[in-house]
Amino acid sequence: MDPIQRVASREVYRNPWMTVREDAVRRPDGSAGIYGVVDKPTYALIIPLDRDRLRLVEQFRYPLGLRRWEFPQGTAPDLAEVPPAELARRELREETGLRAAEMTELGQLDVAPGLTSQRGHVFLASGLTEGEPEREPEEQDMRTAWFSRSEVEKMISSGEITDAQTVAAYGMLLLHERG
Template sequence: MTDDTIRKAQKEAGYQLLSTEEVYRNPWTAMREDKIIHPSGKEGLYGIVERGMFAVILPQHKNGDVSLVQQFRYPVGKRLWEFPMGMWETRDDATPEEVALGELREETGLRAGELIHAGTLYQGAGYSTQKGHVFLARNLERGASEREATEADMTVHDFPLAEFESMIARGDITCMVTIAAFAQIRARGLI
């Protein structure tokens, strides 16, 4: 959605924008504050995190195993199990498919012969504009990873699908994007 489309939808929903101000920006994230009047007439403030499009990929091998990455997530102080995912802050013109294939190769070294778009999701629509594209990657070939310096501690592990699902049930996987992506892929009967 473009900013104009979003502003139009907000207005049609009864929100009045009083002012907007960018309060922070770095190469990956911007933050703005919108002062508004809610449809109820009450004044309010929205802190909105603006981030670019991302892709999340479930890599499934011919034997049914799935690949996960594990890395330390600084904001929560924990190593998390996740599907490969990411965004390209330097390439606004990249397609979701390009980002998916690139992130898969970069983080895991896997090259996908087949990439299936399984849906979209928002990562925190109550505070962020970031939209993600969910992919299932098949016909995989292993190669060398091309990790960024910030991903140096990342490791890749293959798990049988049943073990991956048990990891979710036990609470070993807590990444909401990974769980939501799996739910979309499963609900569409792709796995």
């Protein structure tokens, strides 16, 4: 049995990328409470690796009011659930124009489990070929560039890369390579 039980739920907001719901809950001691949850579809994050170079994208992140460098990542449109490897290939092509001969799943990440149900799959993309990006309207300001590993590590250390999923995925890559 779950420590917290949902008694009732109501949707309070919806758009093409997420829904927000408020759940009436019962805690283990029997007391009542509420829980707000942001539901978003599963996302894929892709680490494009070519020898010692990593491909990042930079875009304006409206909630922060800042431009941020991160690994390509995203969800399918209209709250659709898409098989993770298919989604990873689509996001990689869409944001960078790259096509990968191989996609290796490195693991899963939970974005913010105290706030959202969203989970992500991290993929290592290799055997890359260049192509033209196929960006969505929200991504029209996106830039993309190759960085050496040492540059990426300096960007993480200096706070230039602050996207939690990117930092965690880079750690997953390092663990994967250690075997």
